[in-house]
Amino acid sequence: MSRTVLITGASIAGNTAAWWLGRAGFAVTVVERAPAFRDGGQNIDVRGSGREVLRRMGLEREALDRGTGEEGTAWVNEDGSIAAQFLADDSGQDGPTAEMEMLRGDLARLLYEPAAEHATYRFGDSVTAIEQDDAAAWVTFASGVKERYDAVIVAEGVGSATRDLVFPKENTPRWMNLTIAYFTIARTPGDDRLWRWYNASHGRSISLRPDRHGTTRAMLSIQQPPGGEQDWSVARQKAWLRDRFAGAGWQSERVIAGMEDTDDFYFDVLRQVRMPRWSDGRVALTGDAAWCATPIAGIGTTLAITGAYVLAAEIERHEDVAAAYAAYEQVMRPMVEDAQGVPKIAPRLMNPHSRIGIALLHRALAAASVPAVRGVMGKVFGGGSKQPDLNRYRSTSALAPAETPPAVAPPSAGLSPLLALGAVGVVLEASALIGRRNAPDPSHPGIRRWYRRLDKPGFTPPDAAFGAVWPVLETGLAVGGYRLLRQPAGARRNAAVGLWLLNTAMVGGWTQLFFRERRLGASAAASGAMIASGSAYVATAAKVDKLAAAVAVPFVAWLGFATLLAERIWRDNPDAGA
Numbered sequence: 001m002s003r004t005v006l007i008t009g010a011s012i013a014g015n016t017a018a019w020w021l022g023r024a025g026f027a028v029t030v031v032e033r034a035p036a037f038r039d040g041g042q043n044i045d046v047r048g049s050g051r052e053v054l055r056r057m058g059l060e061r062e063a064l065d066r067g068t069g070e071e072g073t074a075w076v077n078e079d080g081s082i083a084a085q086f087l088a089d090d091s092g093q094d095g096p097t098a099e100m101e102m103l104r105g106d107l108a109r110l111l112y113e114p115a116a117e118h119a120t121y122r123f124g125d126s127v128t129a130i131e132q133d134d135a136a137a138w139v140t141f142a143s144g145v146k147e148r149y150d151a152v153i154v155a156e157g158v159g160s161a162t163r164d165l166v167f168p169k170e171n172t173p174r175w176m177n178l179t180i181a182y183f184t185i186a187r188t189p190g191d192d193r194l195w196r197w198y199n200a201s202h203g204r205s206i207s208l209r210p211d212r213h214g215t216t217r218a219m220l221s222i223q224q225p226p227g228g229e230q231d232w233s234v235a236r237q238k239a240w241l242r243d244r245f246a247g248a249g250w251q252s253e254r255v256i257a258g259m260e261d262t263d264d265f266y267f268d269v270l271r272q273v274r275m276p277r278w279s280d281g282r283v284a285l286t287g288d289a290a291w292c293a294t295p296i297a298g299i300g301t302t303l304a305i306t307g308a309y310v311l312a313a314e315i316e317r318h319e320d321v322a323a324a325y326a327a328y329e330q331v332m333r334p335m336v337e338d339a340q341g342v343p344k345i346a347p348r349l350m351n352p353h354s355r356i357g358i359a360l361l362h363r364a365l366a367a368a369s370v371p372a373v374r375g376v377m378g379k380v381f382g383g384g385s386k387q388p389d390l391n392r393y394r395s396t397s398a399l400a401p402a403e404t405p406p407a408v409a410p411p412s413a414g415l416s417p418l419l420a421l422g423a424v425g426v427v428l429e430a431s432a433l434i435g436r437r438n439a440p441d442p443s444h445p446g447i448r449r450w451y452r453r454l455d456k457p458g459f460t461p462p463d464a465a466f467g468a469v470w471p472v473l474e475t476g477l478a479v480g481g482y483r484l485l486r487q488p489a490g491a492r493r494n495a496a497v498g499l500w501l502l503n504t505a506m507v508g509g510w511t512q513l514f515f516r517e518r519r520l521g522a523s524a525a526a527s528g529a530m531i532a533s534g535s536a537y538v539a540t541a542a543k544v545d546k547l548a549a550a551v552a553v554p555f556v557a558w559l560g561f562a563t564l565l566a567e568r569i570w571r572d573n574p575d576a577g578a
Contacts (some may be wrong), residue, residue, distance in 0.1 A: 013287030013304040015111035020312035021463040022118025033126040040264035041104025042182040049387040050302030053309045071193040078249040084365035137282040152283045160289035173271040178347040180221045183265045187257030199358045202249040203351045222349035230269040237267045270294040279325035293339040313393040334386040364532035438511040455572045470574030499537035514545035520570035527563035
């Protein structure tokens with residue numbers, strides 16, 4: 001095909017695509033609605049395939065040098081004391097704070113400056129219409145100019161106007177029930193190099209993160225269903241936040257005051273972009289315009305860089321633009337669908353609405369910060385994904401010189417159906433034996449009398465309900481365990497199996513603590529830890545077998561209810577312990 005390409009949006013994805021296509025000899029124009037290059041933005045990180053692309057661009061070292069210096073993540077109480085902490089040096093690259101942690105604007109500029117040497121940037125303009133045929137796409141701009149291009153790449157944000165011109169009403173967003181505001185405030189002597197996260201009641205949270213510019217990056221979030229807040233004026237959005245965070249505690253007053261004077265206020269109601277296709281004729285989508293996974297997924301920047309690189313490589317490899325777009329979508333769909341699989345319960349778990357829920361979250365996080373399980377919890381915060389094999393592009397002239405990729409051993413097979421069934425049976429039977437050993441039934445009259453004397457809240461289900469629920473939950477665990485054991489062995493599969501074993505063991509351990517040892521406080525803490533381990537199991541299993549993860553969701557939901565029940569029983573029976 002000919003070699004004129006229009007990219008709309010000087011975003012991370014847009015700049016990456018411009019870098020590679022310009023280097024390959026295409027005549028690239030980047031149009032950006034903003035009047036000048038935008039340096040603002042909050043903390044992002046780059047992992048896996050995204051980091052490999054930066055390495056191939058020769059920008060990895062400079063990206064690391066532009067890091068925020070964030071040393072880890074700490075959940076704090078209202079008085080500022082640390083309830084749970086994950087340090088970057090301990091959790092490695094898959095924890096909440098990654099090694100390549102930087103500001104969105106810093107990374108965008110790192111990509112923009114070398115891209116501008118091979119591409120033409122036009123700021124303060126936007127696309128108003130696109131007409132296309134078999135020969136070309138004719139693009140009309142807000143400035144009145146009309147130009148011809150062989151390919152158009154839409155690399156805009158979640159609310160892309162250009163996408164809606166070409167793909168009207170095709171986006172079916174998945175709302176994540178979380179509203180977030182980002183902005184920069186003045187740094188104070190008490191600010192350190194930790195990302196400090198504070199939970200207030202009613203699903204509110206406040207976080208402060210360091211940067212390398214002498215300021216502090218603030219975030220306010222509220223867990224609730226969407227109400228169209230993203231379409232309000234900035235003044236109304238700020239007034240709403242002032243009202244919702246009044247008296248929230250910790251540093252809420254400082255953050256709200258800083259919000260009034262900030263010049264980089266960004267507000268959004270989080271939703272994923274779900275598009276049935278990413279191309280139409282000579283127009284293709286990439287980045288958030290194609291697949292926004294939201295910050296909850298923890299992989300948005302990696303997706304943007306990887307997707308733009310793959311798209312540029314396929315355009316360079318193919319004479320036919322439609323064939324290039326089809327190959328790009330085939331390569332990127334698995335990674336995108338995997339990233340978008342984050343459970344909708346995640347925002348609710350991380351933003352409790354009650355003080356009891358916050359206390360339980362802190363206990364679960366404190367348990368998860370123990371070295372034995374810290375690596376597993378890293379999976380919840382972004383970990384691996386079904387990233388494409390980028391070695392297929394090493395022989396493309398626009399990319400790295402041809403190399404012989406290292407030999408990769410084929411994955412080992414999973415267990416046979418008989419062995420998998422046997423393993424599941426042994427594990428669940430062992431857990432059931434421990435549970436029956438501690439159950440408050442007629443065979444254990446002492447335990448039964450003690451349990452019936454406890455002062456229990458009104459929402460305690462009858463014994464028959466417990467008897468009906470647990471077989472269903474155990475069946476879900478059995479199905480999930482069987483499917484995971486049948487998968488080929490590998491790091492993700494092994495981690496998922498390990499978490500499956502951990503959760504089945506913890507079920508029996510909880511009955512030991514509560515019924516036999518009568519340690520009500522310890523059992524309530526264990527319940528909270530099981531929410532963390534159960535959520536980690538669902539998140540990790542989803543990367544291996546989505547059905548295995550799905551059938552475990554009721555288990556995690558029940559754990560949330562059981563934790564509230566255990567906490568209330570502990571509080572109402574202070575003298576009922578052993």
